[in-house]
Amino acid sequence: MAKYGYARVSTSDQDLSIQMDALRAAGCGIIRMEKQSGTSTEKRAELATLLDFLRPGDELFVTRVDRLARSVGDLQMIVSILREKQVSLKATEQPVxxxxxxxxxxxxxxxxxxxxETNLRKERQLEGIAKAKAKGVYQGRKATIDASRVFDLRKNGKGASAIAHELGIGRASVYRILNKTNSA
Structure with missing residues (x-):
């Protein structure tokens, strides 16, 4: 029976040291860590590696359950995998x-x-964006595609696929730019 730890923060500027210290104190010999959003299990390679590696009788430690998953569905999926593997889940800061x-x-x-909590955060963010738009201070993300370049290539007889390929963008983006001008 081995003790494994999993530590996660959402952004690259956040620090994992507090989680790492707590997992070491719990006796975890191997700790996998990553800086990735917890709203989905996608793109969480360290978690996937750990789930593949665990064996019957092992214990998986996290500091808090939200470090493992931020949705009921993802949490249930992870717990189901652990149950099938006969691995117990424990949290150092919660009675789990x-x-x-x-x-x-x-x-x-x-x-x-x-x-x-995740859903509340999303609602607050959308409310803030709506207020900023109403005040005229929210403009959205700056355009990353040079629309004039799209039009120049189109005038030179290139089709949407050729334009997309040359600019390294999706065809849908080319159509969006071309249609925006046509509808204006």
């Missing part, structure tokens, strides 16, 4: 231990709250 019924129930509740 999937080897007990109470720990399993608490885990499910924490998953619901993690997803709720």
């Amino acid at each position: 231990d999937t080897s007990s019924a109470a720990g399993k129930a608490f885990l499910d509740m924490l998953g619901v709250f993690a997803e709720f």
Whole structure:
């Protein structure tokens, strides 16, 4: 039986040291860490590696459940994988231990709250954007495609696919630029 740790922060400027210290204190010999959003399990290579590597009887430690997943669906999927592998999940800062019924129930509740928190954050962000747009201060992301270059290539007889290929963009982006001018 081995103890493994998983540490995650959402952005590259955040620090993993507090999580790492807590996981080492819990006795984790190997700790996988990554700086990646927790709203999805996609692009989380370290988590995937760890889930593949775990063996029956192992224990997976996190500091908090939201380090593992931010949606109920992802959390349930991960817990299902762990259950199939006969691996228990424990959290150093929360009373989570999937080897007990109470720990399993608490885990499910924490998953619901993690997803709720993510949804609230998204709502606040959308409200802020709507207010900024109403004030005229939100313009959205700056254009990364030179529209004049698209039009020049079009005038030279190139089709959307050729333009997209030459500029290294998607065809849909070419059509969007061309249609924006046609509808204006």
